[in-house]
Structure formats: structure tokens, C-alpha cells
Amino acid sequence: MTTTQNPTTGSTTAPNAGVGRDTSDRFAPIAALMETDAYKLGHIQQYRLAGDVQTVYSNWTNRGSREPGVTHVVHFGLQAFLVRLEARFAPFFAADEDEVCALYEERLAQILGPNTIGSDHIRALHRRGTLPLRFSAVPEGTPVPLRVPSFTIENTEPEFFWLTNYLETVLSAEVWAPSTSATIAREFRRVLDAGATRTGGAAAAVDWQGHDFSFRGMSSAESAAASSAGHLLSFTGTDSLVSLDWIERNYGGAYVAGSVPATEHSVMCAGTATIGERAMFKRLLGLYPAGIVSIVSDTFDLWTVLTDFLPSLRDEVLARDGKVVIRPDSGDPVDILCGTDREPGGETPEARGVIELLWDVFGGTVNAAGFRELDPHIGAIYGDSITRERAERIIDRLAAKGFCSTNVVFGVGSFTYQYRTRDTFMSAIKATWAEVDGEPFELRKDPVTDSGVKRSAAGRLAVLRDAAGELTLVERATPEQEAASELQPVWEDGAFVRFQSFADVRRVLAEHA
Known part of the structure; x- marks a missing residue:
């Protein structure tokens, strides 16, 4: 029988190995943890090279437009993602702690081979019982100008700094299309x-x-x-x-x-x-x-x-x-x-x-x-x-x-x-602020080889209205500016702070016709 070898792990498998066997039920408790890019699995260790990272703060921004004449992107779909996020993690929190850790390490071994990531952070998350995250957003239905954030995400407990951008992949995949x-x-x-x-x-x-x-x-x-x-x-x-x-x-x-x-x-x-x-x-x-x-x-x-x-x-x-x-x-x-x-x-x-x-x-x-x-x-x-x-x-x-x-x-x-992609409005999640060793640090991506489209904002962010009523971005926002911002908490520590009906989303959009 011919076998194929995984160049990363060195393991060998027969063609069609596993076909006909349903392993999805066995791995169901950690399915939500696998809805990310493989390269993110080790970021918990990489962040720590910078010191004692306690908070990672990121934002979703539509950075440009490939649609002629379109300068605003309707914020829509985050609430749907958050409803499903709770459902996705329900099997994880309901399962046995040792079981989820063993399954997580098994998956890591399959994809990365021998590694030192371990599962202590997964065990801690399981014991926490909820996702220690805060999402703040403008009201859904709001047409948001290009390069102005629609929402932010940050961890609410220092131990889970790694979780903010761990969700970037699935969050990006599920929000850009409805929006x-x-x-x-x-x-x-x-x-x-x-x-x-x-x-x-x-x-x-x-x-x-x-x-x-x-x-x-x-x-x-x-x-x-x-x-x-x-x-x-x-x-x-x-x-x-x-x-x-x-x-x-x-x-x-x-x-x-x-x-x-x-x-x-x-x-x-x-x-x-x-x-x-x-x-x-x-x-x-x-x-x-x-x-x-x-x-x-x-x-x-x-x-x-x-x-x-x-x-x-x-x-x-x-x-x-x-x-x-x-x-x-x-x-x-x-x-x-x-x-x-x-x-x-x-x-x-x-x-x-x-x-x-x-x-x-x-x-x-x-x-x-x-x-x-x-x-x-x-x-x-x-x-x-x-x-x-x-x-x-x-x-x-x-x-x-x-x-x-x-x-x-x-x-x-x-x-x-369907003839659209995440790049239609260049939608992306980028980290702009972090707390390390008890000190705040502004983060900014600014590639010298780029046209400027990928240059991110810096610091904590606020979205305020100017004299004409247009939404504008405030970088390095003060606590007072954040308090007055259109970006307000919608979901925190596993529960909704603000929930909109579909009729309300339609109303918000109609107000900006």
C-alpha cells in the first residue's frame, strides 16, 4: 500500500485513511478551538517574548474600496457571529477538562508534530467557563466610512491575552460577507x-x-x-x-x-x-x-x-x-x-x-x-x-x-x-494597543513597501461624529473619548450587553439613506 508523508510532522498515512470513519463527534469538544489558522496556535509563546503581555486590543476596519464610488461599508454580521460563538464553545465548556486538553494536544501533534505549546492555557480557559473577551461596536446597520473601525475586541482578563487574535480567522471569515x-x-x-x-x-x-x-x-x-x-x-x-x-x-x-x-x-x-x-x-x-x-x-x-x-x-x-x-x-x-x-x-x-x-x-x-x-x-x-x-x-x-x-x-x-471577497473593502483585523508588564504600548503596522492602505491605526481607538455628523477615527483615544465613542460594548464575558433586532438594524441603515 502506498503511503504519504507529512513533511512537517513526519507521520505517514494511507490514501483515504479515515474515509468512512466519523471522527467529528470525538473532536466536537474542541471544534471551536480549531476554527483558526494553524500558525496562531503558537502565538501564546511568541507574545511572551515581549514580556508579561496582559491585554491585546484589536479592531476591524474596512481599509479601502474596490467598488467605484463606494466610500462607506455597512456594519452588519457581528451579532450573528457572537450568537454562534456562544453556541460553538458550548460543547467545549460542557466537556470534561482532561478530555478537551487531551484532544487539543492530539490535534496539535497531528498538525505541528512535537511541540512545546501544551494545553495549560486551554485548561485555564475551560475552568473560566466563559470567553473573557469584550466586543465594542457601532450599531449594526451603520454605514461606516473607509478606514474607520466598525468594532474592537480585547481580552478582559490578563491570562487570556492570546485569545483576542486567536479568533481573528473565523471572525474575519464570517463578518466580511454579510457586511x-x-x-x-x-x-x-x-x-x-x-x-x-x-x-x-x-x-x-x-x-x-x-x-x-x-x-x-x-x-x-x-x-x-x-x-x-x-x-x-x-x-x-x-x-x-x-x-x-x-x-x-x-x-x-x-x-x-x-x-x-x-x-x-x-x-x-x-x-x-x-x-x-x-x-x-x-x-x-x-x-x-x-x-x-x-x-x-x-x-x-x-x-x-x-x-x-x-x-x-x-x-x-x-x-x-x-x-x-x-x-x-x-x-x-x-x-x-x-x-x-x-x-x-x-x-x-x-x-x-x-x-x-x-x-x-x-x-x-x-x-x-x-x-x-x-x-x-x-x-x-x-x-x-x-x-x-x-x-x-x-x-x-x-x-x-x-x-x-x-x-x-x-x-x-x-x-x-458572490463575485466579492474580503478584499472588496480590504477588511481586516489589526492589533493597535497592548498592555505589557503593566505598561500601555501603541501598536502600528506600517510596511514601507505598501501604498499606505495597510497602515493601521495606533493606540486605543474612538469613533466620534464631526460637525457634519460623519464618523471619524480618533487614534490614541483618551478614556473620555472612548466613553463618548460610537464604539460601545455589545458583548462581554460570554453575554450580550446590547442586542439589536433585525428591524432595528434596518432602521439604523434607513436613517443614513
């Missing part, structure tokens, strides 16, 4: 609000104009849930059902989230194969005599649907107590919705586009701003590769043809939410 999605959703909302204001659309319609379709394109169900929760801070439409439990578990309180009955291509293919596509449209109207129903319409020929099927079903559509939403999702969304011609009245369906063709069949009204709004029984949604830049182009092109922006709903998918 980034909340920020992208806010920017998307601003585009749609501006479009509605410009073309006379109802402000309330924008609540539902951005609809989350991203679940299938996200990296996991958990990432989809957190991202869609960020989306729901700015909108009310989602098909990502996993976000509902995530919100209730981590925030609670009243919130609004909704969707509508909708077909997919498999449904339309099955109906077309058996009864024909036109008949399938007619039966769908019978299945849903009231309310909103969305019908994917480009499984075969979108233009035939718009110029043949819908005109033949016009009376049935207008007789319904609700709206039929036509959903194309292939091709260039700008041209599909708006037509290839920049002026109304094009000679071909492709030149006229979906919205103009629906107007031709169903008509509508001209609003006070002078823009055409489709009859309320008909509408459109597009959910393939939509970005805020494309949404702006669609709004501009529709306006040029005299149509209100709220005639179309945008399905916002993984092209918008």
Missing part, C-alpha cells in the same frame, strides 16, 4: 431610489424592486443566508429562504420578506412538451386567478410570447386580481428589456424590447413626472447577471423611451453578491 452584501445592497437601493425619483415611480415600489435570487450561486447555504440577510436590510424581496431562519436565530424581531409563485424552465419545458407553450400560459393563469405570478418566458422564443401568446391572453390577464410578471433571463438584459433601438416605435420586437412590447399590448398610464407606467396587471422581472451598473443603464434606457424605472423588477443574484 459586504449589505453594502452592495445599499448601493443597489440607492440606484433604484434615484431611478424612481427621476421617473416618478412610487418609493414603496423600490422595496420590492430588488429581489434576491443568489442562493444557488453562493458558496454554501450558510453564506447564502448571511448574504441574503444583508440584502434584506435594503429590500423586502427574496427567494433565499435560508435567510429567514438566519435572521430569526441571530437577530429576531419583526421583519418583512416575501416572494411570489414563479415557474422555471423545467416547468415550461414539461408543459410545452405535453400541452404546448401557449396552453401552458393559459393554464397558469387559471392556476393563479389572483395575486402575483411570475412566468419565465424565454425557454423558447421570448418575442413570440410577447407578440402572440400575451395578446391572445390579454383579456384573461386584465381580468385577474393581480399581476402577471414576465421573466426573460437570457441575453443582454439592457437590450432585452429596453430594445436595441434608443427611440420608441422600433420595427422589430427586438428593437422595441420587453417593456415597450408589454405597453403595446396592455397599455397603462402616464404618471405626474410624464413617464409611462404599465397597467398594474402586467410587469417584468430580469434576474440574470444583473449588477447595479446594468440596472443604471436599464433605467437610463427606459427613461429615454419615456418609461418609469419601476416597470421592471431586478433579480439580484450571485453575479452581484
Whole structure:
């Protein structure tokens, strides 16, 4: 049998060794301790080279933006992390002290080989019974300027100085995504609000104009849930059902989230194969005599649907107590919705586009701003590769043809939410202050080879509002400045000091629209 050798530890294992054996239950008591980078395991000893380290104080800051025009990042997701942090460590504190220490040392031996780290600090943490940490943060939902901290973390007992940055890895992994999605959703909302204001659309319609379709394109169900929760801070439409439990578990309180009955291509293919596509449209109207129903319409020929099927079903559509939403999702969304011609009245369906063709069949009204709004029984949604830049182009092109922006709903998918990383806003945790041998020391990272983006703050930090009401960073903050800071304790020694409902987070964000 061929074996492979670990170059670090020297141990050998057979291919697929352990496959089929579930060892997760045995190591469950220390699972939370393994949610870090391996190189951090020895930092407890490395810190001590500096002396008797008693406190390590770090902060989370979004240091820059790779999104043009975005200068603020919505603080969101820390509370969800803290709810799960308590749950993660519950098995550790509930297990036998000797067992967790033995399991910890076993894992260390597997990854590092012979070492002198030991498990005395783990034993001390177990005896403590809670995590001796303090998280201080601005209220969730706050749009925080770049290079201003959203939250800080520090140990509350000297013996556990090593714990502050031990959590950096999992904390970074779980906060950047919901915060980034909340920020992208806010920017998307601003585009749609501006479009509605410009073309006379109802402000309330924008609540539902951005609809989350991203679940299938996200990296996991958990990432989809957190991202869609960020989306729901700015909108009310989602098909990502996993976000509902995530919100209730981590925030609670009243919130609004909704969707509508909708077909997919498999449904339309099955109906077309058996009864024909036109008949399938007619039966769908019978299945849903009231309310909103969305019908994917480009499984075969979108233009035939718009110029043949819908005109033949016009009376049935207008007789319904609700709206039929036509959903194309292939091709260039700008041209599909708006037509290839920049002026109304094009000679071909492709030149006229979906919205103009629906107007031709169903008509509508001209609003006070002078823009055409489709009859309320008909509408459109597009959910393939939509970005805020494309949404702006669609709004501009529709306006040029005299149509209100709220005639179309945008399905916002993984092209918008998954094509992001922690570097989108250069989010990072950095230590800025420490207490060593009873003396305070300012810490600062400032690489000479860097552009300045990675230069960290120094000292204890405060976030105060200037005369214009903007959040600003105060480095080397005094106790008085910290007391007045927007960074206030939210979680300390295993318990929440401040807990926000999802409705409250939405309110905070809305106040900064």
C-alpha cells in the first residue's frame, strides 16, 4: 500500500485513511478551538517574548474600496457571529477538562508534530467557563466610512491575552460577507431610489424592486443566508429562504420578506412538451386567478410570447386580481428589456424590447413626472447577471423611451453578491494597543513597501461624529473619548450587553439613506 508523508510532522498515512470513519463527534469538544489558522496556535509563546503581555486590543476596519464610488461599508454580521460563538464553545465548556486538553494536544501533534505549546492555557480557559473577551461596536446597520473601525475586541482578563487574535480567522471569515452584501445592497437601493425619483415611480415600489435570487450561486447555504440577510436590510424581496431562519436565530424581531409563485424552465419545458407553450400560459393563469405570478418566458422564443401568446391572453390577464410578471433571463438584459433601438416605435420586437412590447399590448398610464407606467396587471422581472451598473443603464434606457424605472423588477443574484471577497473593502483585523508588564504600548503596522492602505491605526481607538455628523477615527483615544465613542460594548464575558433586532438594524441603515 502506498503511503504519504507529512513533511512537517513526519507521520505517514494511507490514501483515504479515515474515509468512512466519523471522527467529528470525538473532536466536537474542541471544534471551536480549531476554527483558526494553524500558525496562531503558537502565538501564546511568541507574545511572551515581549514580556508579561496582559491585554491585546484589536479592531476591524474596512481599509479601502474596490467598488467605484463606494466610500462607506455597512456594519452588519457581528451579532450573528457572537450568537454562534456562544453556541460553538458550548460543547467545549460542557466537556470534561482532561478530555478537551487531551484532544487539543492530539490535534496539535497531528498538525505541528512535537511541540512545546501544551494545553495549560486551554485548561485555564475551560475552568473560566466563559470567553473573557469584550466586543465594542457601532450599531449594526451603520454605514461606516473607509478606514474607520466598525468594532474592537480585547481580552478582559490578563491570562487570556492570546485569545483576542486567536479568533481573528473565523471572525474575519464570517463578518466580511454579510457586511459586504449589505453594502452592495445599499448601493443597489440607492440606484433604484434615484431611478424612481427621476421617473416618478412610487418609493414603496423600490422595496420590492430588488429581489434576491443568489442562493444557488453562493458558496454554501450558510453564506447564502448571511448574504441574503444583508440584502434584506435594503429590500423586502427574496427567494433565499435560508435567510429567514438566519435572521430569526441571530437577530429576531419583526421583519418583512416575501416572494411570489414563479415557474422555471423545467416547468415550461414539461408543459410545452405535453400541452404546448401557449396552453401552458393559459393554464397558469387559471392556476393563479389572483395575486402575483411570475412566468419565465424565454425557454423558447421570448418575442413570440410577447407578440402572440400575451395578446391572445390579454383579456384573461386584465381580468385577474393581480399581476402577471414576465421573466426573460437570457441575453443582454439592457437590450432585452429596453430594445436595441434608443427611440420608441422600433420595427422589430427586438428593437422595441420587453417593456415597450408589454405597453403595446396592455397599455397603462402616464404618471405626474410624464413617464409611462404599465397597467398594474402586467410587469417584468430580469434576474440574470444583473449588477447595479446594468440596472443604471436599464433605467437610463427606459427613461429615454419615456418609461418609469419601476416597470421592471431586478433579480439580484450571485453575479452581484458572490463575485466579492474580503478584499472588496480590504477588511481586516489589526492589533493597535497592548498592555505589557503593566505598561500601555501603541501598536502600528506600517510596511514601507505598501501604498499606505495597510497602515493601521495606533493606540486605543474612538469613533466620534464631526460637525457634519460623519464618523471619524480618533487614534490614541483618551478614556473620555472612548466613553463618548460610537464604539460601545455589545458583548462581554460570554453575554450580550446590547442586542439589536433585525428591524432595528434596518432602521439604523434607513436613517443614513
